[in-house]
Amino acid sequence: MFTGLIEEVGRMQSASKQGEAMVLTIAGSVVLQDVKLGDSIAVNGVCLTVTSFNRSSFSCDVMPETYRRSSLHRLKPGDPVNLERAMLAGGRFGGHIVQGHVDGTGTIVSREADANAVVFRIALDDAEQLRYILPKGSVTIDGISLTVVDTGSDSFAVSIIPHTLAETALQHRQPGAVVNIETDIIGKYVEHLLQFRQGESSRSGASSRLTAGFLSEHGFI
Missing domain, CATH: 2.40.30.20 (Elongation Factor Tu (Ef-tu); domain 3)
Structure with missing residues (x-):
């Protein structure tokens, strides 16, 4: 990890x-x-x-x-x-849970200055992956733990502080560059669990209270 x-x-x-x-x-x-x-x-x-x-x-x-x-x-x-x-068990957890299991790639479509930051907008090659990317959530771009600024129909944006830009290869990335994307593992596990439980309910005829609507209403997603 x-x-x-x-x-x-x-x-x-x-x-x-x-x-x-x-x-x-x-x-x-x-x-x-x-x-x-x-x-x-x-x-x-x-x-x-x-x-x-x-x-x-x-x-x-x-x-x-x-x-x-x-x-x-x-x-x-x-x-x-x-x-x-890989993270040491006793180390500081400064980013978020990153597996190093890339979900796919995206293309940088714009790079714009925003005061002391730089905003990158990235279009996903597989737009279906956007369901795991939400504003203020975490995403990994070329191994860098970043916070999502906003999302669109097929893209999302992140804002990079000067230190991160200077200390990573992202400083060299320009529009047109292809980057690796790993979405937040928590969302993927929640979705898988919901699908599994819904499948069990269908087979048994029972209904489950654990639904996407229930999790959203109570602030889990």
């Missing part, structure tokens, strides 16, 4: 591709301080397993499912990437 607080911006060194499988080699320093084989490191929000490393870089495998769902296959040597090690 991760928190969405980026530890450093690394650099892509190489990508060895064979069909929809890849081996990435990424340069870093902070995330390598206590690294071990098998450790998890989020690369642009994608949880990857360290398969080899040296003093200045690490390598990891990318399987076809990750290749298809994320923007990792678009990376080129020299590209900046956001890096975060």
Whole structure:
């Protein structure tokens, strides 16, 4: 599990591709301080397993499912990437629950200054994912834990403070760039539970009081 607080911006060194499988080699320093084989490191929000490393870089495998769902296959040597090690059990939880399991990608459609902040609007490749994104809720963009400003029919906006912009690869992202999106896991679990319980009720003929309307009325969603 991760928190969405980026530890450093690394650099892509190489990508060895064979069909929809890849081996990435990424340069870093902070995330390598206590690294071990098998450790998890989020690369642009994608949880990857360290398969080899040296003093200045690490390598990891990318399987076809990750290749298809994320923007990792678009990376080129020299590209900046956001890096975060898995959260320690006794560490500070400064962001939100981030699994590193990307739901899909989105495209930055605008980047506008707003006083000391920068507002990014992102159009989702799969607009169905918007049901998990709500104003003032949490969303992960390229591994960064961010708060949603507003949502539209097929897009949403986030406002970035100067520190976050300066300390992440988002500073290099311009309109047209493709980013990884992970929506809030809590909403996905609530939806799954509701569907499961409704299915049980249909089979048993009983009715459940736990509905989307009930949760909304009592402030859960």
